[in-house]
Amino acid sequence: MDFATIKGFKDILPEEVGTWQRLESEARRIFRSFGFREIKPPLLEKTELFTRSIGEETDIVSKEMYSFTDSKGRGLTLRPEATASVVRAYIQHRLYQKNPVQKLFTIGPMFRHERPQKGRFRQFHQIDAEIIGDSGPLSDAEIIVMAMSLVEAFGLSGLSLQINSLGCPKCRPGFKEKLKSYLSQKAIFLCGDCQRRALTNPLRVFDCKVEGCKQVVAEAPSILDFICSDCEKHFKALQKHLDSSEVSFALNHMLVRGLDYYTRTTFEIQTEELGSQNAVVGGGRYDGLCKQLGGPDHPAIGFALGMERLVALMGKDGTSESSGPDLFLAALGEKAQERVFQWANDLRKAGFCVEIEYDPSKSLKAQMKRADRLGARLVLMVGENELSSGKGILRDMVAKTQKEVGLENLPANIKELMG
RNA sequence: GUGAGUGUAGCUCAGUUGGAUAGAGCACUGGGUUGUGGCCCCAGAGGUCGUGGGUUCAAAUCCCAUCACUCACCCCA
Numbered sequence: 431m432d433f434a435t436i437k438g439f440k441d442i443l444p445e446e447v448g449t450w451q452r453l454e455s456e457a458r459r460i461f462r463s464f465g466f467r468e469i470k471p472p473l474l475e476k477t478e479l480f481t482r483s484i485g486e487e488t489d490i491v492s493k494e495m496y497s498f499t500d501s502k503g504r505g506l507t508l509r510p511e512a513t514a515s516v517v518r519a520y521i522q523h524r525l526y527q528k529n530p531v532q533k534l535f536t537i538g539p540m541f542r543h544e545r546p547q548k549g550r551f552r553q554f555h556q557i558d559a560e561i562i563g564d565s566g567p568l569s570d571a572e573i574i575v576m577a578m579s580l581v582e583a584f585g586l587s588g589l590s591l592q593i594n595s596l597g598c599p600k601c602r603p604g605f606k607e608k609l610k611s612y613l614s615q616k617a618i619f620l621c622g623d624c625q626r627r628a629l630t631n632p633l634r635v636f637d638c639k640v641e642g643c644k645q646v647v648a649e650a651p652s653i654l655d656f657i658c659s660d661c662e663k664h665f666k667a668l669q670k671h672l673d674s675s676e677v678s679f680a681l682n683h684m685l686v687r688g689l690d691y692y693t694r695t696t697f698e699i700q701t702e703e704l705g706s707q708n709a710v711v712g713g714g715r716y717d718g719l720c721k722q723l724g725g726p727d728h729p730a731i732g733f734a735l736g737m738e739r740l741v742a743l744m745g746k747d748g749t750s751e752s753s754g755p756d757l758f759l760a761a762l763g764e765k766a767q768e769r770v771f772q773w774a775n776d777l778r779k780a781g782f783c784v785e786i787e788y789d790p791s792k793s794l795k796a797q798m799k800r801a802d803r804l805g806a807r808l809v810l811m812v813g814e815n816e817l818s819s820g821k822g823i824l825r826d827m828v829a830k831t832q833k834e835v836g837l838e839n840l841p842a843n844i845k846e847l848m849g
Numbered sequence: 850g851u852g853a854g855u856g857u858a859g860c861u862c863a864g865u866u867g868g869a870u871a872g873a874g875c876a877c878u879g880g881g882u883u884g885u886g887g888c889c890c891c892a893g894a895g896g897u898c899g900u901g902g903g904u905u906c907a908a909a910u911c912c913c914a915u916c917a918c919u920c921a922c923c924c925c926a
Contacts, residue, residue, distance in 0.1 A: 434917085489924050493850085511926085540926080545850080547920060556926055623923080637924075688925060698926095709926060736926030762884060794884045802886035813884060827886070 438544070438552025449741055454537055456583050457557050464576050466533040466559055471515035473539065477505035483514040483719055485690030487631060494542040508541035511689070512558035513716070513732055514723070520562050521725030531563040537737075549707030549739050560732035562720065567664050570695045570715060570731055571671030577711045577733050578677055581699055584744050589710065591677065593697040594653070594685035595665040596633070599718065601658035602693075606632055608651050616646045636684040652683040661694055668695060691716040695731065704739055711735045754805025755785040757844070760797040762813035764790045770812055773840050780841035802827060808844070810835070 435441060442450060458468070477497050484491050496508040509515055516534055519525070525532050536558050543552055559576065561569045574591070581589055597605060613620065613628035613635060620628060621640040628635055636647055657665065672679055679697075687696050696714035704710075713733025721727040759774050761767040767790045774784045785804055787797050794811065801809045811823040816837070824847060825832035835843050 437917085494924085542925080544924070545922090546918095547922095550925075554926065558926095634924095640922095706921070706923095707925070712926060734926055739926060760885085793879090795882075795886080796879085798884095798886040800886085806886095809886080811885070815884085823885085825885070830886090832885085 436552075438546040440551060440553070446741070449744060450737070453584070453737060453740060453744070454557075457535075457537065457580060460576065460579050460583060461535045461559065464533070464572065464579075466535045466576075469516060469519060469534045469536050470538070471509075471512070471519050471536065473509055473541075474506050475509055475515055475518070477507040479514050479518055479723070480507055480510060483517070483689075483691055483723060484511070488688055488690060490542060490688065494544055496541045496543055510542045511540055511734065512536050512538070512556060513560060513691075513719070513734070516558070516560050516732075517562065517720055517723055517725070517730065520728075521720065521723060526563055526726060526728060529563075531561065531569075533559075533561050535559040547707070548705040549736070549742060551738060555737035557735040557737060558732065560730055562730040563728050564731075565717060565729035567667035567695075568671060570664075570668045571675065573713065573731050573733060574668075574672065574679075574697055575675050575677055577697075577699060577713065577735065580735060581710060581740070584740060586701075586710075586740070586743050588702060590700050591679040591697060592682040592685050592700060593668070593672075593679050593695065594682050595657055595661055595694050596686070596692055596696055596714070597653060597657040597661050598693050601656060601661055602653075605651070605653050605656040608656065609633070609635075609653075612650055613646070619643070619646050633686045634688075636686045637688075647684060654681070654683045664694055687712065687714055691719040691722070693717045697733070701739075701743060704742060707736075707739060709736070710739050710743070754807070755783045756807055757782055757784045758797070758801035758804060758806035758809045759784060759786045760794060760801065760809055760811045761787065761790065762794060762811070766812045766814070766817055769817065769837075770810075773810075773837070777841050777844070780845070782841070782844070808848075810840075810844075812837070 461468070477495070480495060481491050486492065490510050495510050497505060498507075499505055516536060520532060520534070537555070539553050539555050541553055544550060546552060557580070559573060561573055574593070578591060596602060609632045610628060613624075613632055617625055617628060619642045620635070621638065621643055624635045624638050624640070624643045627638075633653075635643060636650075638644065638647070654665075669679075682698075685696055685698055692714040694715040694717065697712075698709050699711035700708045701710050702708065711733050713731070715729070715731040717729035718727075720730060757777060759770045759777075761770040767787075770786060774786045777784045785801070785806060787800065792800075794813075798809065806827055809825045809827060811825065816822045820837050821834040822837050822840075823832055824835040824844070833847070835847060
């Protein structure tokens with residue numbers, strides 16, 4: 431097959447669409463209960479939006495974006511994440527003038543040119559939520575509680591919430607220097623990548639899985655010992671709010687996010703069951719981003735949930751199939767088929783879910799078989815005899831009983847027979 | 850970008866040390882029931898054995914290349 435989907439892109443087939451729809455509708459229900467409103471930004475944005483927000487040196491920007499120049503020479507990019515677009519829309523439409531605190535969510539595909547593997551695709555879908563315009567720890571707590579509500583709504587267990595604080599522009603530089611000098615002392619124990627990262631982006635060494643680096647990192651200074659008093663107050667208050675919400679969490683001072691815009695709170699909801707892609711939800715506070723993108727200096731916090739990963743976890747406890755049609759109309763002969771087609775449309779207008787057979791040469795047996803496979807509750811059989819008598823045969827496929835039904839005013843007659 | 854594994858029917862997979870028309874189960878179509886589904890029985894359709902080359906009297910099987918998929922590194926949702 432020459433036109434198969436490209437690497438890392440998947441068809442979501444009819445069998446799985448039900449799962450996705452349930453996921454989305456449940457998410458929308460929860461968002462509404464928390465007062466979030468949906469926003470749908472475009473998938474394509476100016477490249478600069480992402481380079482400015484995510485950071486030039488990040489993996490996403492430096493090697494994973496689907497970017498191209500259009501016929502006018504403008505640099506465009508398929509969004510690798512949603513936050514930048516949501517903040518852009520917030521600024522562009524001056525949403526803060528209507529309401530100082532905007533609670534927004536969006537659901538849709540993201541694109542990153544990575545090597546695919548379990549739980550990782552080039553087109554993947556995220557449920558993304560943001561609170562823009564509030565700096566307090568209670569908004570951190572609310573968004574984390576909401577994220578937990580989402581994963582819990584799907585009955586997922588064995589998930590752990592990890593939180594950390596990355597400090598702010600006042601205290602993070604000091605910690606970075608401390609970390610740099612520590613790492614440079616231990617440079618000989620670090621892998622090549624980390625020796626480089628130790629200089630450019632020392633926090634990223636925390637993410638390394640090389641054994642030597644893990645040992646170095648285990649004894650590295652913890653950012654939690656260096657954050658300023660304001661950041662510490664914020665972080666402590668968040669923990670208090672989580673405690674009183676009965677949300678259990680673990681402090682993880684090695685939790686560093688791969689996007690540059692994060693400040694203070696970061697968090698992740700992790701699973702053990704997806705191989706090395708353990709993050710189902712990732713998020714954090716990004717107080718400087720709005721201003722950095724040319725907007726007002728408004729603080730914000732948000733998260734993204736990986737839908738493919740959630741679906742993979744849900745897949746284990748069997749998903750219910752969508753129900754079959756209310757009625758299957760079996761016609762014998764072309765004359766009957768013509769009438770049946772009209773009745774099918776009448777019944778559909780009356781609210782019934784109706785399926786018909788296209789091939790008039792199919793035997794009744796074949797049509798019954800098909801009705802059965804489709805899961806039809808009732809089958810209406812109409813042939814020459816029924817046309818002339820004006821009465822069809824209505825069979826209940828579950829009870830295995832059948833009775834006559836008048837073909838005039840069919841929708842009303844069937845409603846009556848069904849009770 | 851690096852490494853490993855796997856490619857046989859729509860799906861899940863057999864296929865011996867190379868040997869003749871490449872098989873099974875499920876699914877699909879038809880029949881057994883001249884107008885009645887599920888169970889059963891019978892029959893049928895469906896395959897460039899990922900692709901290209903090589904070795905050989907003979908390749909699904911051995912060798913090389915290539916592509917695709919999967920997993921892992923990396924990174925993250």
